[in-house]
Amino acid sequence: MSIVINNLRKQFGHALVVNNVSLEIQEGELFVLLGASGSGKSTILRIIAGLLEPDSGSVTINGVDMTHVDARKRNVGMVFQNYSLFGHLTVFENVEFGLQVRKLPKAQRRNRSKELLEAVGLTGLGHRYPAQLSGGQQQRVAVARALAYNPRVLLMDEPFGALDVKIRGTLRQNLQEIQRRLNVTTILVTHDQEEAFELADRIGVIERGQLIEIGPPDVLYHHPKTEIVATFIGGGNILVGREEEGRIRLGKVFLPMPDQAPLHAQGSPVRVLFRPETVVLSREAFSNASGIYPLGQGRVLKRIFNGPVQRLVLEMEELAGVRPLKPVPRYGQPRTRIEVVETTTGLHHGARFDETLWVGVRDYHILEPSGIKFLVYTGSPERNPAAQELALHLGQLTRGAVTLFSVVSNDMEMSEVQAEMERIQNVWQERIPLLTTEVVKGERHEQVYLKTQSGIYDILVADPKFTGQHEMKPALQNLLEETLLPVLTVSQSQKGILHILICTAAGEPGKSDVQVGGRLAMRAHAKATVFSVLTSPDDQVETRRVEQHLEQARQSLTGLGIACDTRLGLGEPMAEIFNQAAKPAYDLVVLGAPLPQAPQRIHWPDVAQRITRELNKPVLLVPMMTT
């Protein structure tokens, strides 16, 4: 192992720039750190070079712990983003500088620098000054200079960033050849995915200081684990389907669950990735023997001809209602769209604009199930912070994503709330890497509604007094009906979710209360109790049905690895639910919320209102779908 980085962490002021990064790089490997600007990749490079000291963690080079060793003693070569050539020295003097400080005799220095300048294709330019060279030539001088003293490791910070696109390709090839020839372990930092693909033995994708995934380019491209990597690398389509009896349901389309797909709970969301070039278009329906997975028919909305390929956007009839993560849907877009790249085979063969074609995929990939995504409506700063606190706690516990969302009415409030958000972000960023904050100006109800419609979030967290004390009932009810998003109401501060009570009624059309509650319990490693009320114990049929319902719920929760038991209440449902929920053992109560069109066995809004208002514990209201 040439370079080993262990639990590296670096904070600048409040900003956590490198968050627990660990990495092992093989001898002679060309490793690329890929990430957007500000993701912390250059900071990692500077820590390896010794120009920055990490707050914690270690850097080992060739088995020697270098964490606290001075940069000058590390014997590392580095190419800076703008090359940082010494302007007052000639090319020869630049390349020889590292040898000069190592007190090598002049003749040897000159030989070595001639050798390196030849290797990078700059023979004869040794006596020029950097200002007399083109950008590409300067970059090659920087490479030669970094390699002159046979460093153990070569570090490159966006070495092609300042060059125009035309010469990048040539220089990349040049660099790769030299790297292979000298077999020097190299870490290259870039934001350019194409560059990473072309050069890397392995790529590490970094986002907001965290190393998200590591792998060879083709594996990261075709089989990423996370949504971040799937969307960051390459174009593609990510659709959110549902697990249904071992298959994946995407609208009216079913796809088999691949054998190597990560384990998904029954009925849980499944994120399906297929790259635009794996989509197959045909004027006739696919036969079963074609080996192609049909996705139904689609109409060509957009066609961009690129020469060898054409890029298409198709609107998919049978995928209607499927939530796409990518391409990002426009607001109000009724049907799911997918992107397709098709090789052009001749003037009259390719797909035409507005044509309706059969669509299939040759291959698709399932991403790992994601953590729960919380949308937190924080209200104004003087509001009860309990909702926010619990959401942050759950976000950390479930390794999920948390978005703190504030709606303000004027600019003064805006800056005040923004400052507060920044403070929270700084405090929590380390514990919740996927924490984001957003402050918008406008009408509260409308803005929150719009935000929930982005289709990204799993749970909305809010204070029960969402739109003012007296309007609570209609506001919450409206929100549930409109957004179909489970709402977690929190009125009092609650530390730790160890035991969840899931109140469910037999004969409900969907079982989303058990599913959502189960998912939360699984992610939070909490115990779960499923509770149902029997109104007439003498009714044999009903008793059997309720018992069966409880048993099914218990089985599916146990299947998710949750410690689970069941309880049966007798009597008037509202009072029973309230009595059970009030027991101090439960830290959180899940309550199914039947929508108006569902047969209502109890008057739900009353229960919800009473429980959220009087219980003084978090309540998760789950809208029950009627499909």
Add this chain to the structure above:
Amino acid sequence: MMMNNTYTKSIPIGRWSLIAITIIWFLLLILVPVGGLIQKLLASPVAETLQGLTTKAAVNAFLLTIKVTVITILINTVMGVLMARVLVKQNFKGRLLIEGLIDLPFAISPVVAGFMIVILFGPYGWLGGWLEGMGVKVVYSVPGIILATIFVTLPFVAKEVIPVYRQFGQQSEETAQVMGASQWQTFWWITLPSIKWGVIYGVTLALARSLGEFGAVLVVSGNIIGQTQTATLYIHQQFTDFDYSGAYAASLVIAMVAFTILIVIQTITNRHREA
């Protein structure tokens, strides 16, 4: 074309009058006094002028000025670059205060500066008494003159080097560091060559100022002929003694040196601009 002509013709009156004012102002304030000095000098016999310059007092005064200037420049160059380096590279509490107060010697009247030194190092001053006890005399002696000159020329080098150093940035130094260069090697081979024009410019300005310093030196030196009399003090002395030809001759020397320095500064600025 017609339009253009009427345009350009309507402006000159105002423009020419502005140019004329500038030229007259310049003539009145700079060229005429210098011309007067030269004229006075030419009017007096050459032998007398040379004699005025070769008196023991004059030679001693110029030698003292040279001595003070050389020591001042050496100390201020080293300290100025050091200060600039610290102020640019280190971030510590009070850094901004120091950077702001570095101009203080410019703002304070040299006479006041001299007086402060007398207060501090005079026979009854806080440090003066103690130093005198150890046999070191500062005020009314050469060390006092040097101290006063250092004080008034303190900002020049640091002030010129700070922006150049800042523009130079840290990356070249970091590069050298990664390549294995020690602090010294980095400073001599990388940093100094890159900031040298700033240093030279600052040194030249400090040089001009220390040659011509009068007020602070007057207060501190005691003006003892042959011992603590610098060239400017000598001129002043000649002038108050009505020995005008001696004053003219010495003044011309100082003026010529200043002129030379001015040309050097111009050359540096131009080269720096080209680079």
